[in-house]
Amino acid sequence: MSESNDLLATCSYTEDTGRRLFRAVADLGSVAGWMSFDAGRHSSAQRLFVAAVHAASEGGDRQLGAHILQCMARQMSHLGHVEDALELVALAQYGARRHASPGTRAVLAALQSRFSAMCGELEENRRAARETEDAFTRIVPDDEPPHTRFFDEAELSAALGVAHQIAAKQATGRHRAERAEQSLAMLANALRLRPEGRLRSKTFDHIGLARTHLAVGELAGAYQEATTALTIAEGLHSTRVADRLSELYEETEPHASDSAISDLRDRLEHAVAAAH
Known part of the structure; x- marks a missing residue:
């Protein structure tokens, strides 16, 4: 991830190639961040996720940015910062509101349902669960970005x-x-x-x-x-x-x-x- 960022900072490329490079680095960062999270290396995971979010923004990929934010939200919840997790989900939903696929909407709504329950907001938890199921019915697998196809x-x-x-x-x-x-x-x-x-x-x-x-x-x-x-x-x-x-x-x-x-x-x- 560090080597890829160094290349982006020092090499020259066209605007179109640059967007594709930033998207690739954002995807790499999301995977590396998740691996660090799973291994309990939380500081490393946070740095990687933040770098990946910036790369997704530079690459103009709002859906990928939303995916990385939901990874960050899961980590915040895991660390006991549930309100921060909810804010990250809301940020992801807002940032991808015009571009989110049904799969992206379903993943984010499912997390909203979980985190709302953790905060004792049971009606919001139930509402978000219904939203998750509704979005899921509209998923067309072949039209989904790669990072949501796990859902x-x-x-x-x-x-x-x-x-x-x-x-x-x-x-x-x-x-x-x-x-x-x-x-x-x-x-x-x-x-x-x-x-x-x-x-x-x-x-x-x-x-x-x-x-x-x-x-x-x-x-x-x-x-x-x-x-x-x-x-x-x-x-x-x-x-x-x-x-x-x-x-x-x-x-x-x-x-x-x-x-x-x-x-x-x-x-x-x-x-x-x-x-x-």
């Missing part, structure tokens, strides 16, 4: 399943049960649709199912899903997975007196320690 039905189900899972934690009474039911159905559908090799995604799905079961006090279901997630995670090397397992460990604390959950907490603690 298939499995990703849609997983994204909204997590959004409903977070909402279930925030809701009470019948609303909690309703949101939990939606979350379980969507995450199960995501798992059903995942390609065989998507092990990290499957791990996240099982963790999401475990957290949903915990939200409604279904300890047997939480134990089963968490155990499956741990089994899959044994072959992975991802700081993000370890961080999600750590969050699951914290959420099991109120049930630590249950023998099965106590055993699960020991396994979670060992897995997180091994990952770091």
Whole structure:
């Protein structure tokens, strides 16, 4: 990424070639930033994402710029800065408002739904979930830019399943049960649709199912899903997975007196320690 930026700063090129070069560097930066994020190198990821956003702007690619902003939003949320994450999503939506494909709109709305739930804004969470599903129905895969083609039905189900899972934690009474039911159905559908090799995604799905079961006090279901997630995670090397397992460990604390959950907490603690 550094070498590519040096070339852009020192070489000469036509305006058209320059735009294409900046777009290529922006795409490179988004991939390198995401790899750094997944490895837990957050300062490096932030520098790469910022450089990629500037390159996308120079290249005149608003959709790619929106994609990089949503990557930055995911990182901010992961680090606990949810309001900053929401602002980044809003910035991406505004910047690409005249150019966004249905896939871009669906990805951004799904993140808005998740982050709204994290902020306790459950009506906005529900509205954004509906917007996500509406945009998804208008996707024509061959017309989508390369960076949104990952957002298939499995990703849609997983994204909204997590959004409903977070909402279930925030809701009470019948609303909690309703949101939990939606979350379980969507995450199960995501798992059903995942390609065989998507092990990290499957791990996240099982963790999401475990957290949903915990939200409604279904300890047997939480134990089963968490155990499956741990089994899959044994072959992975991802700081993000370890961080999600750590969050699951914290959420099991109120049930630590249950023998099965106590055993699960020991396994979670060992897995997180091994990952770091």
